[in-house]
Amino acid sequence: MRHSSTSPRRARALLTVTAAAAMTVACGGGRSVVETGSGDYEVNLQPSFFTTATTLTYDGASDDLLTAGLGRAGLASAVAPTLSATPTATELRKLAIHTNYRAIVDTTAGGGYGSLYGPNVDVNGVAGTGEGRIAGSETIAYATAGNVTMMVQIPSSFSVSAPCIISATSSGSRGVYGAIGSSGEWGLKRGCAVAYTDKGTGNGVHDLQANTVNLIDGRRADATAAGSTSNFTAVFTAQERTTFNTATPNRFAVKHAHSQLNPEKDWGTNTLQAIEFAFWVLNDRYGVLLPDGRKTKVITPANTTVIASSVSNGAGAALAAAEQDTTGLIDGVAVSEPNVAVANGAGVRIERGTLPAYTAGSKPLFDYFSYGNLLQPCAALATAAAGGPFAYSGATALIAGNRCAALAAVGLVSGGTVQEWADNALLRLRAYGWEPEANVLHASHWLFASPAIAVTYANTYGRFHVKDNLCGFSFGSVNASGVPIAAAPAAIAGVFSTGNGVPPSGALQLIWNDSLGGAANHSASVSPATGQADFAFGGANCLRALWTDSGANATRVRAGITEVQRTANLRGKPTLIVHGRSDTLIPVNFTSRPYLARNRAVEGANTKLRYVEVTNAQHFDSFLPFAGYDTRFIPLHLYYIRAMDAMWAHLKNGTPLPPSQVVRTTPRGGTPGAATAITAANVPAIAAAPAATALITVTDDGLTVRVPE
Numbered sequence: 001m002r003h004s005s006t007s008p009r010r011a012r013a014l015l016t017v018t019a020a021a022a023m024t025v026a027c028g029g030g031r032s033v034v035e036t037g038s039g040d041y042e043v044n045l046q047p048s049f050f051t052t053a054t055t056l057t058y059d060g061a062s063d064d065l066l067t068a069g070l071g072r073a074g075l076a077s078a079v080a081p082t083l084s085a086t087p088t089a090t091e092l093r094k095l096a097i098h099t100n101y102r103a104i105v106d107t108t109a110g111g112g113y114g115s116l117y118g119p120n121v122d123v124n125g126v127a128g129t130g131e132g133r134i135a136g137s138e139t140i141a142y143a144t145a146g147n148v149t150m151m152v153q154i155p156s157s158f159s160v161s162a163p164c165i166i167s168a169t170s171s172g173s174r175g176v177y178g179a180i181g182s183s184g185e186w187g188l189k190r191g192c193a194v195a196y197t198d199k200g201t202g203n204g205v206h207d208l209q210a211n212t213v214n215l216i217d218g219r220r221a222d223a224t225a226a227g228s229t230s231n232f233t234a235v236f237t238a239q240e241r242t243t244f245n246t247a248t249p250n251r252f253a254v255k256h257a258h259s260q261l262n263p264e265k266d267w268g269t270n271t272l273q274a275i276e277f278a279f280w281v282l283n284d285r286y287g288v289l290l291p292d293g294r295k296t297k298v299i300t301p302a303n304t305t306v307i308a309s310s311v312s313n314g315a316g317a318a319l320a321a322a323e324q325d326t327t328g329l330i331d332g333v334a335v336s337e338p339n340v341a342v343a344n345g346a347g348v349r350i351e352r353g354t355l356p357a358y359t360a361g362s363k364p365l366f367d368y369f370s371y372g373n374l375l376q377p378c379a380a381l382a383t384a385a386a387g388g389p390f391a392y393s394g395a396t397a398l399i400a401g402n403r404c405a406a407l408a409a410v411g412l413v414s415g416g417t418v419q420e421w422a423d424n425a426l427l428r429l430r431a432y433g434w435e436p437e438a439n440v441l442h443a444s445h446w447l448f449a450s451p452a453i454a455v456t457y458a459n460t461y462g463r464f465h466v467k468d469n470l471c472g473f474s475f476g477s478v479n480a481s482g483v484p485i486a487a488a489p490a491a492i493a494g495v496f497s498t499g500n501g502v503p504p505s506g507a508l509q510l511i512w513n514d515s516l517g518g519a520a521n522h523s524a525s526v527s528p529a530t531g532q533a534d535f536a537f538g539g540a541n542c543l544r545a546l547w548t549d550s551g552a553n554a555t556r557v558r559a560g561i562t563e564v565q566r567t568a569n570l571r572g573k574p575t576l577i578v579h580g581r582s583d584t585l586i587p588v589n590f591t592s593r594p595y596l597a598r599n600r601a602v603e604g605a606n607t608k609l610r611y612v613e614v615t616n617a618q619h620f621d622s623f624l625p626f627a628g629y630d631t632r633f634i635p636l637h638l639y640y641i642r643a644m645d646a647m648w649a650h651l652k653n654g655t656p657l658p659p660s661q662v663v664r665t666t667p668r669g670g671t672p673g674a675a676t677a678i679t680a681a682n683v684p685a686i687a688a689a690p691a692a693t694a695l696i697t698v699t700d701d702g703l704t705v706r707v708p709e
Contacts, residue, residue, distance in 0.1 A: 042297040043290070044283035047276050050150065053141035055281075060135025065153045066180065066188050067101075068094035071131030072119045076107040083494045092218035095497035096177045103500065104171065104181035104311065105637055106624035110668075110677040112635055123189050123645075134188045139281045140176070142216060143273055146261050147231055149176040149198040149216055150274045152281040153184070157191035160286050160298065164192035164305040165278045167321070167330075169271045169314035173201035173256040173456065173501030175218075182336070182637070183309040186644045192305075195278035199270045199317055200263030203499040204232025204255030205508070207492055208466070209245055218496030234258055234466050244467045248519070250486045252475045252508055253466035256501050257459040264460065265563040267313070268320030275306060275321075275329050301328050305651050311336040311640060312586065312619070315577075319595075322570050333575040334647040336640035337619055339365055339586050340595050343565040348597040348702070350589060353709030358433055362594035364561045366457045368587065370544040371432060373446070373454040377535050378404040378413060379429050380443035381422035388440030389628035390447055399523075402534035406527065410541070433589040437582035440628070441618065445584045448620075451510055451522055451536075452502045454543050461560030462546070462553060470553070471542035472514035473522070475503045482521030484511055512536040568598035574608040574657055576647050578639045578686075580617030581662075582632075588613060593705050596660070601702025611660040611696055612686055613707060614639050616667050627673035634665045634683050642686050658686045660696035662708050 063069040070081070081094045107113045114120060119132020136155040143150055166187030170178025176198040177184075187194040206213050206223065213223045213230040223233045234253035236244070244251070256263065263270075279299060287295030308318035308330045315335030322333045345362025352358075377400045379385060380392050392400050404421035407413040413421045413428065426439060455473045464470045477487035491498075491507030498506040515525035515536065525536040546557045579592040596611045603609070617636040623629045649655035665683055670676035687694065697706045 041288070041290070042300075044280060044287045044295040044297045047273070047280055049143045049145065049273050050141045050277065051144060053139050053281070055137055055139040057137045058135055060133045060156065063090075063094075064133035065136045065138060065155060066097075066119055066132060066134045066185055068097040069133065070094065070098060071133055072114060073131065074098070075101050075119065076109075076113060083490070083497070085490070085493075087219065087493050089217035089219055092494065092497045093177075095494060096175060096218065097180055099498055100174055100177045101181040103174070103622050104179075106621045106635055108625050110675060111624050111630070112638060112678045112683075116638055116678065116680070116683070117635070117641055119185065136188070137285075140216060141277065143197075143270065146200045146259065146263060146266070147204070147228075148200045148263075148266075148270050148273075149202060149231070150277045151176045151196040152274075152278045153188060153194045153196070154282065154285070155188045155191055155193075158193060159191055163282065163299045163303065164190060164307075165275060165282075166190070166192045166194050167271050167275055167306075167308045167310065167318060168194050168196040169267065169274065169310045169317040170196070170198050170202065171310060171312040171314045173313070174198070175202035175496060175499075175501065178202075179310045179314050182311045182640060183314070183644070186309070186641060190648070193278050193282055195274040197270045197274040199267045199313070200259065200261060201256035201313075201501045202231065203496045203501055204230075204259070205492070205495045205499065206232060206234045206253040206258075207487070208234065208236075208241060208253060209250050209486065211241070212492070214496050220493055231255065232259060235260070236467075240467065248469065248474055248513060250476050250484055251466070251511075252487075252503075254456075254475055254501065254503060254508070257456045257475075258464070258466040259460070260463040260465060262460055262463055262560045262563060265560075267317035267564075268324040271308060271317045271321035272325060272329060275308075279304075305648075306331050307644070307647055307651070308333045309335055309644060313339045316340040316566075319570070319575075320566055322573050322575065323567050325571065325573075330573060332647045332651050333570065333573055334640075334643045335576075336578045336636060336643065337580060337583055337586050338577060338591060338595070340591050341365065341565050342568050342595055342598045343562070345594050345598070348594045349704045350593050350597075350707065351704065352435075352707040355436070358589045360433055360589075362598070363433065363590040364565065365586075366454070366461060366557065366561055367547050368432065368590055369450060369454045369457065370547050372429065372434075372442070373450040374407065374412065374540050374544050375425045375429055376442040376446035376450055378407055378422050379425035380446065381418065382426035382439070383419070383423055384426055384439045385422075385442060387628070388443055389623070389626050390444040392443055399533045399535055402530065402532040403537055406530050406532070406534045406537040409530070434584065434587050435581060435589065437618075438584040438587065440632075441582070441584040444623065444626075449585055451540070452504055454540070455510060456502045458543050458546050458557055461558075461564075462556035463560060464556075469513055471539045471546075472512050473539055474511045474513055474519070475508050476511050477507050478509045478511065478521045482524030484519050512539045514538060566595075567602065568595050569602045570599060570607070570609060572603065572606070572608060574647065574650055576610050576612065576643045576657060578612045578614060578636065578643045580619065580633075580636045581613050581615050582618040585619040593707065596696075597698055597702045597705050599702070600698040600700070605700065608657070610657045612639065612643065612658065612663060613661075613696065614663045614665060616665045630668060630675035631670055631672050632667050634667065634678065638683055639663065639686065646686065656688070658688055659690060660698075661687060661690040661694045662696060663687070664694070
């Protein structure tokens with residue numbers, strides 16, 4: 001696809017250069033004078049949404065864009081790069097890339113790293129022996145509204161004659177390197193500029209006791225001295241902060257939860273601005289130098305292939321950007337496991353094989369996370385959940401049983417024993433919309449994700465201040481007994497690199513201030529109402545009430561959720577979504593399946609959206625080395641790569657996109673913790689012409705989606 005119209009979004013201007021004028025252009029190491037003749041030349045004006053940008057160049061040997069000099073082997077190593085006592089920006093960047101790459105990708109050889117995917121695997125899927133380092137430049141800046149970090153990486157292989165840009169909005173709540181292992185790697189290998197943004201989340205961490213914050217490059221600074229250069233500073237007067245610290249010492253404000261901006265409403269805008277920033281950076285480098293020192297635009301949407309991409313939250317941001325793109329910035333979209341909910345998502349019927357039809361439609365993330373956060377610890381004890389990764393035993397099982405009892409006491413599960421309560425909790429999760437493949441994953445997902453996400457999104461949607469301690473929750477360090485303590489300075493110094501933007505993460509834990517006997521780590525808390533250790537049931541129940549009740553706080557949360565729901569109108573853009581059927585974090589029934597239906601209702605038979613559902617694939621490829629994950633699941637990351645390849649072939653060569661389909665994979669099997677090494681046979685291709693038994697179909701009215709078993 002090529003665009004013929006100009007974009008008013010980027011405030012274009014024309015400058016007439018007469019035949020007598022001359023312009024200089026960079027040419028190798030020297031400068032040349034070029035006769036221009038008469039004509040109109042478009043000036044590369046700096047977009048108004050940022051002020052100052054900084055560029056660094058990496059040689060591809062000692063340091064590089066993709067691996068920070070670590071190479072394929074260094075990224076695979078579980079031994080992380082070290083930081084000095086006062087970390088430099090270079091040290092923090094290297095550790096951030098190591099952390100974020102490994103958070104997205106299974107870096108074990110048995111899982112396919114180095115053979116099916118990874119820095120050494122070329123764009124044709126051929127594995128080489130090199131380390132995959134990529135030379136080039138990296139330009140970083142804040143978008144001034146909310147200090148959203150944007151970054152553009154330009155590989156040395158970038159072609160001015162065939163330019164391309166890939167968006168790389170961070171997954172989860174990660175910082176600006178959050179998509180380095182997904183759209184970052186794919187784009188850099190193709191020689192494309194990569195347009196990153198942290199979308200207003202990221203590791204903006206304000207230490208309220210020490211009053212220090214992160215700068216754009218991760219270094220820590222005094223909040224007052226940092227001023228507007230801070231990634232995030234909670235809004236406090238000096239007296240308010242003193243009062244807060246006296247009442248709840250050693251706590252932290254975190255950007256996604258506490259910015260009071262509900263940044264998700266702007267994720268589409270952030271992604272579009274990152275792409276616009278990439279165009280500006282590219283033309284600042286490659287444009288023709290004008291007599292007044294400005295540059296012309298030689299790289300424009302009309303001659304550039306632009307793919308909006310990423311995974312998880314970044315994927316949702318890419319879809320939002322495509323919906324908002326009225327000026328022709330984006331040519332196509334290819335994403336994986338998107339966090340996306342459509343407004344008024346009810347009324348869709350989803351049929352999968354012989355399972356009961358799911359009819360509750362698209363659900364907002366906070367709805368299903370607040371529900372899962374309540375029931376998952378109990379459901380993990382269900383008979384059908386036995387043998388799952390991180391299955392509960394011993395003291396953990398006793399606490400989970402206490403959660404079951406607390407749920408039963410308020411009528412949220414039924415039965416007369418812990419086992420009956422647990423089995424009922426799992427049935428309720430299934431009825432709510434989780435697929436049966438999620439049965440064995442509720443224990444690990446509650447352990448690693450559900451409470452953190454429920455707390456963060458309750459705060460962000462309701463625009464709550466850190467001092468509100470919403471539902472009694474706060475962030476800070478704890479000792480071995482779970483009691484809040486002062487954080488280790490070294491751990492906070494590296495939080496930009498090691499944090500994921502949603503505590504518990506690194507040094508920061510999720511604390512429940514209302515625990516009986518005093519504040520404690522949420523997992524060690526005792527509910528005053530029950531007198532039992534039950535994983536802070538009172539706090540979890542309070543969070544759920546923010547969705548189900550009608551009080552002032554609930555009204556605030558639901559208002560914020562309304563701001564982030566999408567339309568599914570992709571404006572005719574070719575789009576490919578891949579999603580794992582076993583996704584327990586972002587279940588397909590709440591997200592991709594109803595989005596497919598709504599898009600059909602909005603765009604009709606002319607829609608260019610295709611949906612690929614992959615069996616035996618779930619949300620966290622970084623969990624695949626864990627025992628029980630390794631034997632059951634294949635890397636969805638590989639299908640993300642294939643979706644990007646398919647979109648590239650479609651945009652560059654006109655190759656038809658594959659039809660919507662189920663791809664049936666084969667688990668690795670073997671012994672948990674020592675699974676059989678993956679082969680190509682485990683992960684069949686997305687079919688160009690799938691069998692009828694694999695096709696996913698949508699009725700013309702968009703009210704029924706049929707997904708084969």
